[in-house]
Amino acid sequence: xxxxxxxxxxxxxxxxxxxxxxxxxxxxxxxxxxxxxxxxxxxxxxxxxxxxxxxxxxxxxxxxxxxxxxxxxxxxxxxxxxxxxxxxxxxxxxxxxxxxxxxxxxxxxxxxxxxxxxxxxxxxxxxxxxxxxxxxxxxxxxxxxxxxxxxxxxxxxxxxxxxxxxxxxxxxxxxxxxxxxxxxxxxxxxxxxx
Amino acid sequence: xxxxxxxxxxxxxxxxxxxxxxxxxxxxxxxxxxxxxxxxxxxxxxxxxxxxxxxxxxxxxxxxxxxxxxxxxxxxxxxxxxxxxxxxxxxxxxx
Numbered sequence: 001x002x003x004x005x006x007x008x009x010x011x012x013x014x015x016x017x018x019x020x021x022x023x024x025x026x027x028x029x030x031x032x033x034x035x036x037x038x039x040x041x042x043x044x045x046x047x048x049x050x051x052x053x054x055x056x057x058x059x060x061x062x063x064x065x066x067x068x069x070x071x072x073x074x075x076x077x078x079x080x081x082x083x084x085x086x087x088x089x090x091x092x093x094x095x096x097x098x099x100x101x102x103x104x105x106x107x108x109x110x111x112x113x114x115x116x117x118x119x120x121x122x123x124x125x126x127x128x129x130x131x132x133x134x135x136x137x138x139x140x141x142x143x144x145x146x147x148x149x150x151x152x153x154x155x156x157x158x159x160x161x162x163x164x165x166x167x168x169x170x171x172x173x174x175x176x177x178x179x180x181x182x183x184x185x186x187x188x189x190x191x192x193x194x
Numbered sequence: 195x196x197x198x199x200x201x202x203x204x205x206x207x208x209x210x211x212x213x214x215x216x217x218x219x220x221x222x223x224x225x226x227x228x229x230x231x232x233x234x235x236x237x238x239x240x241x242x243x244x245x246x247x248x249x250x251x252x253x254x255x256x257x258x259x260x261x262x263x264x265x266x267x268x269x270x271x272x273x274x275x276x277x278x279x280x281x282x283x284x285x286x287x288x289x
Contacts (some may be wrong), residue, residue, distance in 0.1 A: 147264040
């Protein structure tokens with residue numbers, strides 16, 4: 001009976017994989033780390049720790065496969081394990097709270113405005129950035145992974161360790177929240193709203 | 195931080211134009227379209243639906259614009275120059 005044993009990479013192979021397949025994603029990793037920690041030093045630590053872990057467990061990475069998703073998964077786990085405890089944000093998004101506001105009846109308020117594509121296009125980067133940063137970290141995460149980093153739903157499900165259905169619904173909620181915030185900015189900045 | 199969803203917002207997602215009997219399904223597929231996750235059947239359905247439904251077409255443009263905003267206007271933080279070196283050194287230490 002033959003036993004399949006995973007071949008361990010040689011040192012040269014490891015460094016080659018590290019340089020060619022892992023390091024190219026460091027910009028994306030750092031940007032994501034910064035967006036979830038809001039702190040440059042924390043982001044640096046998080047990225048460094050991720051790459052150290054990636055190197056340590058490099059034998060479980062199949063050369064030529066999806067390094068980006070693999071690395072982001074390590075980063076996200078490191079964030080949860082090491083940083084989330086320190087974070088002031090609630091550990092779990094209170095979906096019940098979101099649902100309650102979504103369903104609350106505001107019948108006295110007239111339908112006065114609508115978010116227009118034109119007013120969105122006039123927005124400057126800061127407003128969009130602030131709106132994004134206002135989201136709870138779980139919502140912010142899916143927006144970044146999907147819209148900024150271009151991960152598929154399936155990749156996101158693997159990175160975040162959640163079902164694809166949850167990826168979809170979380171994205172849907174996150175985008176709705178963004179719309180509300182952007183609409184608030186549009187109105188308050190005097191952009192033309194119907 | 196309290197978020198009050200204004201009436202207009204709920205109204206947007208309840209709009210049913212005279213021609214549109216299927217907005218709930220359409221909005222679900224819409225997200226798949228925006229994210230490039232719709233299969234061929236869903237794409238055909240969607241294209242057919244927005245020919246007759248202005249409100250869903252509006253939603254599509256709005257959602258697409260939101261996605262574009264994120265892609266184009268969010269500043270990408272650049273990696274501090276010492277970080278790569280620091281990582282390499284750490285790895286060489288422990289390797």
